[in-house]
Amino acid sequence: MFLSKVCKKPQTLISKCLYATIGGFQAPLHITNEPIKSFASGSQDVINLQKSLAKYQSKVLEVPLIINGERIYQGRSVRDQVNPSNHSQVLCKFAQATKEDVDNSIKAAMSAKAKWGKMSLDERAAIFLKAADLISTKYRYDFLATTMLGQGKNVYQAEIDSIGELADFFRFNVKYAFEMYKQQPVESSPGCWNRTEYRPLEGFVYAVSPFNFTAIAGNLFGAPALLGNTVLWKPSATAILSNYLLMEIMIEAGLPAGVVNFIPGNPVQVTECILNDENFAGLHFTGSTKVFKDLCKEIYSKDHFREYPRIVGETGGKNFHLVHESASLEHTVLSTLRGAFEYQGQKCSATSRLYIPERISTEFIELLKQNLETIKTENCSDNIRGFMGPVIHEQSFKKVTSAIEEAKNDPELEIVAGGSYDSSKGFFIEPTVVKTTNPNHKFLSQEFFGPLLTYYVYPTNEFEKVCELIDKTSAYGLTGSIFAQDRDAIIYASEKLKYSAGNFYINDKSTGAVVGQQSFGGSRQSGTCDKAGSSSLLGRFVSVRSIKENFYELTDYNYPHNF
Ligand SMILES: NC(=O)c1ccc[n+]([C@@H]2O[C@H](COP(=O)([O-])OP(=O)(O)OC[C@H]3O[C@@H](n4cnc5c(N)ncnc54)[C@H](O)[C@@H]3O)[C@@H](O)[C@H]2O)c1
Numbered sequence: 138m139f140l141s142k143v144c145k146k147p148q149t150l151i152s153k154c155l156y157a158t159i160g161g162f163q164a165p166l167h168i169t170n171e172p173i174k175s176f177a178s179g180s181q182d183v184i185n186l187q188k189s190l191a192k193y194q195s196k197v198l199e200v201p202l203i204i205n206g207e208r209i210y211q212g213r214s215v216r217d218q219v220n221p222s223n224h225s226q227v228l229c230k231f232a233q234a235t236k237e238d239v240d241n242s243i244k245a246a247m248s249a250k251a252k253w254g255k256m257s258l259d260e261r262a263a264i265f266l267k268a269a270d271l272i273s274t275k276y277r278y279d280f281l282a283t284t285m286l287g288q289g290k291n292v293y294q295a296e297i298d299s300i301g302e303l304a305d306f307f308r309f310n311v312k313y314a315f316e317m318y319k320q321q322p323v324e325s326s327p328g329c330w331n332r333t334e335y336r337p338l339e340g341f342v343y344a345v346s347p348f349n350f351t352a353i354a355g356n357l358f359g360a361p362a363l364l365g366n367t368v369l370w371k372p373s374a375t376a377i378l379s380n381y382l383l384m385e386i387m388i389e390a391g392l393p394a395g396v397v398n399f400i401p402g403n404p405v406q407v408t409e410c411i412l413n414d415e416n417f418a419g420l421h422f423t424g425s426t427k428v429f430k431d432l433c434k435e436i437y438s439k440d441h442f443r444e445y446p447r448i449v450g451e452t453g454g455k456n457f458h459l460v461h462e463s464a465s466l467e468h469t470v471l472s473t474l475r476g477a478f479e480y481q482g483q484k485c486s487a488t489s490r491l492y493i494p495e496r497i498s499t500e501f502i503e504l505l506k507q508n509l510e511t512i513k514t515e516n517c518s519d520n521i522r523g524f525m526g527p528v529i530h531e532q533s534f535k536k537v538t539s540a541i542e543e544a545k546n547d548p549e550l551e552i553v554a555g556g557s558y559d560s561s562k563g564f565f566i567e568p569t570v571v572k573t574t575n576p577n578h579k580f581l582s583q584e585f586f587g588p589l590l591t592y593y594v595y596p597t598n599e600f601e602k603v604c605e606l607i608d609k610t611s612a613y614g615l616t617g618s619i620f621a622q623d624r625d626a627i628i629y630a631s632e633k634l635k636y637s638a639g640n641f642y643i644n645d646k647s648t649g650a651v652v653g654q655q656s657f658g659g660s661r662q663s664g665t666c667d668k669a670g671s672s673s674l675l676g677r678f679v680s681v682r683s684i685k686e687n688f689y690e691l692t693d694y695n696y697p698h699n700f
């Protein structure tokens with residue numbers, strides 16, 4: 138079964154008859170993190186997954202736009218999404234939205250809003266809770282397969298993203314939304330009643346998602362939609378297969394037509410149409426820093442919007458591991474290997490700069506190299522358990538391999554591990570470690586978004602100086618870790634690096650934030666730090682109305698002091 142069954146579902150679930158909520162409903166009490174499966178060899182989970190992997194490779198899916206619940210494919214120009222492990226394999230052909238499609242999406246969003254925004258939180262929440270359950274049960278293997286094939290993830294990386302994190306976002310957002318609604322004025326003077334309303338924004342929200350996390354895409358449209366907003370969602374061209382399945386799951390869960398409109402397309406053209414509309418009310422973006430900055434400039438340069446648009450963006454990083462001489466060596470090496478090379482270093486949180494004290498540096502790098510030698514880069518669908526797969530596309534392959542070539546010719550850089558690559562079949566790059574003698578080298582400040590880790594060996598007695606250096610070297614402020622057993626070192630680094638990372642880890646790798654445990658996002662050039670997976674993010678997509686109702690009637694215009 139592909140998606141045909143789902144596609145035939147009626148699109149008219151929006152309630153024609155809105156009724157009062159006659160009970161103080163609350164979010165289900167059992168909301169907790171989705172358990173992660175181990176996919177042990179020979180298990181039923183592996184058998185089911187293999188079936189889904191085969192299904193999505195058995196034919197090339199035609200992915201339509203979904204506007205106002207209508208699937209539109211015919212007459213549109215199409216693009217291919219290929220398997221990055223095997224770029225001659227086309228996974229799907231997807232329609233590109235025209236200007237008219239974008240205009241129609243805006244109309245659909247504005248019209249759906251009239252009812253969606255008035256529907257009670259309970260009803261909207263039920264749709265997201267059901268979607269989370271569909272993801273973690275009925276569609277679990279399909280969802281894993283589409284993420285593995287399209288985005289080049291091994292089963293573990295796909296599981297923690299497209300199942301764990303996505304189901305968590307949908308469920309925890311429900312919990313946070315109920316908590317937010319419960320926040321009401323703490324006082325009502327005698328003779329009046331004060332209330333707070335969490336209105337959706339007046340216009341529509343534009344959600345722009347990156348390739349690397351299916352879960353992030355779900356949160357980008359899901360968080361605003363849960364709160365009664367309607368959304369135009371432009372997915373990444375290299376995550377279409379999983380993102381389309383997600384859109385279909387939302388419809389199966391009961392999302393009414395027009396609430397989220399799925400419009401893959403040329404990002405510049407789609408954005409231009411959207412920003413020309415006065416009803417644009419908010420941007421929910423995750424992707425690279427340059428694209429976000431350009432979007433901000435574009436938005437701020439216009440003054441025809443009905444309301445000040447809310448701008449929420451999470452962007453790039455140059456995430457550090459700072460090793461103190463008291464660190465536990467093996468744990469720090471293995472954490473660094475995972476942080477830098479899991480999912481080929483294509484997490485915004487990936488460890489990409491490392492600072493090691495001279496006293497333990499030789500031992501540290503030897504152990505890192507020994508472990509790296511055991512890693513092969515592999516096709517994620519052939520070997521679902523391989524540790525590393527391909528980078529996402531040719532552009533990324535070229536960016537990282539050009540940096541590797543540069544490292545070979547730069548006297549301040551030395552490749553100490555890896556350095557090979559091959560794109561004949563898939564976009565494979567060996568995990569590569571580069572040593573620099575220059576603490577201000579651009580390899581310690583630029584994001585490459587691939588399996589390339591740069592390290593600097595600092596004089597062991599200059600720990601305080603190296604904290605200063607880390608803070609000043611990169612413009613980003615996303616994630617970072619201190620590895621130490623010495624509590625003074627931990628305290629010092631925590632304080633000195635306060636603004637260097639929005640997610641700061643002590644004796645843990647810089648990746649792997651879990652919804653409900655570590656809300657995610659950074660400041661400086663890494664974003665607006667509104668924190669995905671938190672109630673503060675939800676606050677950005679509501680427009681609060683304070684209501685005061687007075688029960689007394691005036692009998693005189695004078696105040697008491699006038700008498
Ligand atoms: N901080 C975070 O939470 C976080 C999470 C994931 C990824 N990222 C960052 O995302 C980047 C990798 O993802 P990517 O390669 O998909 O990023 P990207 O910036 O290339 O693309 C992100 C989205 O923006 C769209 N886009 C591209 N150009 C655009 C334009 N001119 N106007 C409007 N939209 C445009 C793309 O089509 C895509 O949907 C890395 O920099 C990574 O650090 C950050």
Ligand SMILES: N[C@@H](CCC=O)C(=O)O
Nearest residue numbers: 484485486648649650657
């Ligand atoms: N939340 C993920 C990163 C998402 C960015 O790509 C982590 O913490 O590793």
